[in-house]
Amino acid sequence: MKKVTATSLLCLLAATVSLVAQADQPNVILMMADDLGYKDLSCYGSEKQKTPVLDKLAKGGIRLTGFYAGATVCTPSRMALLTGAYPPRLGWRGGVVGYGLKTLNGLAPEALTMGEIFKGAGYQTALIGKWHLGDSPELQPMKQGFDTTYYINKSNNQTKKLWRGPDLVADPFNNSRLTENFIGEAIKFIQANQENPFFLYLPFTAPHFPAQSHPEWKGKSANGAYGDVVEELDGRIGDILDTLKDTNLEKNTIVVFLSDNGPEPGQKKWANAEPYRGLKWSALEGGTRVPCIARWPGVIPAGQESDELTTAIDLLPTLAHACGINLKEVSKGVPKIDGVNVWETLTGKAKEHARKNLLYWQGWAVPQAIRVGDWKLYFDKVKEIKGSDKGPVLVHLTKDPAEQTNVSEQHPEKVKEMKALADKLLTEIEENAISLGGPPNPRKTPPKRGQWLK
Numbered sequence: 001m002k003k004v005t006a007t008s009l010l011c012l013l014a015a016t017v018s019l020v021a022q023a024d025q026p027n028v029i030l031m032m033a034d035d036l037g038y039k040d041l042s043c044y045g046s047e048k049q050k051t052p053v054l055d056k057l058a059k060g061g062i063r064l065t066g067f068y069a070g071a072t073v074c075t076p077s078r079m080a081l082l083t084g085a086y087p088p089r090l091g092w093r094g095g096v097v098g099y100g101l102k103t104l105n106g107l108a109p110e111a112l113t114m115g116e117i118f119k120g121a122g123y124q125t126a127l128i129g130k131w132h133l134g135d136s137p138e139l140q141p142m143k144q145g146f147d148t149t150y151y152i153n154k155s156n157n158q159t160k161k162l163w164r165g166p167d168l169v170a171d172p173f174n175n176s177r178l179t180e181n182f183i184g185e186a187i188k189f190i191q192a193n194q195e196n197p198f199f200l201y202l203p204f205t206a207p208h209f210p211a212q213s214h215p216e217w218k219g220k221s222a223n224g225a226y227g228d229v230v231e232e233l234d235g236r237i238g239d240i241l242d243t244l245k246d247t248n249l250e251k252n253t254i255v256v257f258l259s260d261n262g263p264e265p266g267q268k269k270w271a272n273a274e275p276y277r278g279l280k281w282s283a284l285e286g287g288t289r290v291p292c293i294a295r296w297p298g299v300i301p302a303g304q305e306s307d308e309l310t311t312a313i314d315l316l317p318t319l320a321h322a323c324g325i326n327l328k329e330v331s332k333g334v335p336k337i338d339g340v341n342v343w344e345t346l347t348g349k350a351k352e353h354a355r356k357n358l359l360y361w362q363g364w365a366v367p368q369a370i371r372v373g374d375w376k377l378y379f380d381k382v383k384e385i386k387g388s389d390k391g392p393v394l395v396h397l398t399k400d401p402a403e404q405t406n407v408s409e410q411h412p413e414k415v416k417e418m419k420a421l422a423d424k425l426l427t428e429i430e431e432n433a434i435s436l437g438g439p440p441n442p443r444k445t446p447p448k449r450g451q452w453l454k
Contacts, residue, residue, distance in 0.1 A: 025197040025323050026296065027253040028118070029186075029240065030315070032081070033233065034074070034130060034155070034208035035280060036259035036290065039272040040230055044291050046272065048223035049230045053238040054257060054293060061255075061295030062304035062346055069261045070312035072280060072287040073363040074132050074155060075101060077260040077312065078203065082113040082133075082144075084316030084339035086359060088446060089429050091436035094364035097132050098158045101436075106134015107144065108437035110334050114316055115145025118199035121325045126189045127151055129182050129203040136438045142166070146201070150185045152178075156205040176212040178205050179229070183236040187243045194247050197323075206233045207271070209264055226270035251297045254322060258312065259290035275401045277384060281363035284384055284403060285376075288360065294346055296322070301348050308353040309371065313339035318346065335434055359425060366447040370422040374398045377408075377418040380450030392419065392452045423453055 039045045043055040043063060070080020075096040076087030083090065090111055095101040107113070119125045126148035127141040132155060134140070141149045142165055150164050152173065160172035162181070173181075186202055206229045213219070213228035217235070221227030237257070244250040263271030263286070265279045278284025292310070294300055299322075317339045320327050331337065344350035360369040368380040378385055378393040385393050387406050392415050394408035408415050430446050 025121070025123070026299075027198050027200075027249060028123075028319055028323065029200045029202060029253060029255045030081075030114070030319075031237065031240075031255070031257045032129075032203040033257070033259045034203070034205050035261060035264045035267065035271065036207060036230070037263040037271040037273040038276055038286065038289050038291060039274045040207075040259075040263075041234075041291050043293075045274070048270070048272070049221045049227040051230065051234040053234045053241065054291075057237075057241070057255065057257065057295050058293045060297065060302050061293060061300045062306060064292040064294070064306050064308075064310055066307040066309050067258065067290060067292035068288045068309075068311040068358060069259060069290050071361065071363075072261050072282060074130075074260055075106070076361075076365075078131075078133055079107050079111075081260075081312045081315060082107070082115070082201075083111050083335055084313045084337040085111075085335040086313065086338045086361075086429055088361065088365055088367075089335045089338065089433050091434055091441065092365055093436075093441065093444070094366075094447060096155075097134055098154045100364070102438065102441070103135040103154070104139075105436045105438035105441055106136065106139040108334075108434055109138050109143060110332070110434065111437075112330075112332050112334060113144045114199065114201065114319075115141070117145070117316070117320060117325060117327070117330055118323070119145045119147065120330055121323065122197060123323075124148070124189075124193045124196045124198040126186075126198070126200045127203075128185045128189065128200065130155065130205050130208075131203075134437055139437045140166075148189055150182070152205065155208055157209055175205075175210065176214050179233055179236055180214060183239055186240055190240070190243050190249070191247060194249065203260070204233060206230065207267070209266055211267070211270075223270050226267060254294070254296045254300075254319065256292070256294045256315065256319075258292040258315075262287045262290060277402050282384065283360040283362045283368040283378075283382060285397070285401065287362075300346050304348060306345060308342070308345055309355050309358060309373070310342055310345070311339070311355065311358055313337075314342045314355060315339065317341040318343050336432055338429075357421065357425075359422065364447060367422070367426055367449055367453070370418055370425075371397070372418055372421065375411075375414060375418065376403070377415060377422070378450075379419055379422060379453040394418075419453060422450075426453070 071077040127146040162170035162173040273286030276285035278286035
C-alpha cells in the first residue's frame with residue numbers, strides 16, 4: 001500500500017511540475033542553416049533568392065547584423081552552439097568529423113549541452129537534422145540530452161544514412177528531400193508536445209553541397225539549385241511557424257534562426273557573404289559573420305535591428321536566462337562557458353551590451369584574430385590580408401568591412417592592448433581545455449599561435 005501511495009504522489013508531483021513548467025517556461029526552436037552566407041537572405045540584402053518567411057520572422061523580432069557563428073566550419077560551430085564554449089576549450093584541434101577529425105571523435109560526453117540543460121529543466125528535447133559531433137555510441141545525440149532524434153551523423157556529402165534514434169531509417173536518403181523530412185519530423189514533435197515545454201534543435205543540411213533542388217522548388221529561384229534549396233528552406237520554415245499558430249504556441253515560443261558558418265568555397269558562385277570577404281574555413285568576416293534572427297512575440301520587440309557584437313556561444317546563457325534556467329546551479333563547469341547573456345540587448349533593454357570581444361580561429365584551429373568593439377586585430381599571417389606576413393594587421397570593421405586597410409601603425413597602443421588581451425584569453429583557454437570525446441586524438445596540443453602574438 002505504501003508503494004502505491006508513494007508512486008501516486010510522485011506522479012501527482014510530476015504532473016504538477018509539468019503544468020507549472022508549461023505556464024512559466026517558453027518553448028525554444030533553434031534552427032540552423034548549413035553554409036548559408038551573410039547576404040543569402042533577402043532581409044540581409046540578397047537579390048538572388050527570395051525569403052519572405054524569414055523576412056517576416058525578422059520583422060516580428062530582431063535581426064542581428066553583428067552576429068558570428070561559433071566557428072568557421074561545421075563540427076566546432078556545433079560544439080560552440082550547444083555548449084556556449086569556444087571549440088578549442090572542448091579539445092577541437094582543427095577540421096570536422098570525417099575530414100581532419102576521426103569519425104569516432106567528437107563532443108566529449110562530459111561536456112554539458114543545451115539538450116541536457118533544457119532536459120534537466122523539465123523540457124522535452126529533440127535533435128532533428130545534422131549532428132556532426134561524433135559517430136561513437138557514447139557521442140550520439142541520444143546520449144547528449146536529446147529525447148527525440150532524427151538525424152544524419154555527418155554532412156550530406158559525407159554520409160547517406162538517416163537515423164531515428166539508434167535505428168537506421170534510410171540508406172541512402174534522398175538529399176533533395178532532407179529539408180522536407182526534417183520539417184515533417186519537427187512538426188510532429190511540436191504537435192506531440194503541445195502540453196509540455198520543449199526545446200527543438202533543428203540544424204538543417206541546406207544549403208550545404210551538394211545542393212539538389214526539391215522537385216516542387218526546382219527552377220523557381222534565380223540562383224540555380226543553391227537558390228532553390230534556400231527558398232525551399234524558407235518556405236518550409238513557414239510550415240513550422242504555421243504549426244505554432246495552429247497549436248496556439250506562437251506567443252509562448254522563442255524562435256531563433258542562424259547559420260553555422262559562411263559560404264562553402266565550392267559554392268561561392270551562388271552563395272554570398274557581402275560586404276564581407278572570406279568563406280568557410282577562413283577567419284575573415286565572411287567565414288563566420290552570418291544571419292541571425294530571434295523572435296518571441298510580446299517579449300522581443302518587433303522590428304528591431306542590432307549591430308552589437310554577438311555570437312553563437314552567447315545563445316546558451318541567453319536562452320537559459322529567458323527560460324528561467326540558472327546556469328550556475330545546473331552547470332558542471334565542463335566546459336567553462338565563454339558565452340554571455342545578451343537577453344537585455346535582444347529585448348531592447350540593455351544600457352550596455354554584454355559582449356566586449358571575440359576570438360577567431362581558422363578551420364584548422366589556428367588562432368588568428370581578436371575583435372574588440374569595432375576593431376579587429378590579426379596577429380597571424382593570413383593570405384587574404386595584405387601585409388599580415390610582416391606584422392599585425394589592425395582594421396576598423398565599421399569603416400572597412402572588407403578588411404582592406406591596415407591601420408596598425410596609426411594605432412600602436414590599440415594593437416598592444418588587443419594583443420595582450422588575446423594572449424591572456426588564449427592562455428586561459430589552453431590551460432583549461434578538455435579532451436575530445438572518443439578514442440585518444442593524436443593531435444592533443446593546440447595549433448601554433450599567431451606569429452605576431454608574443
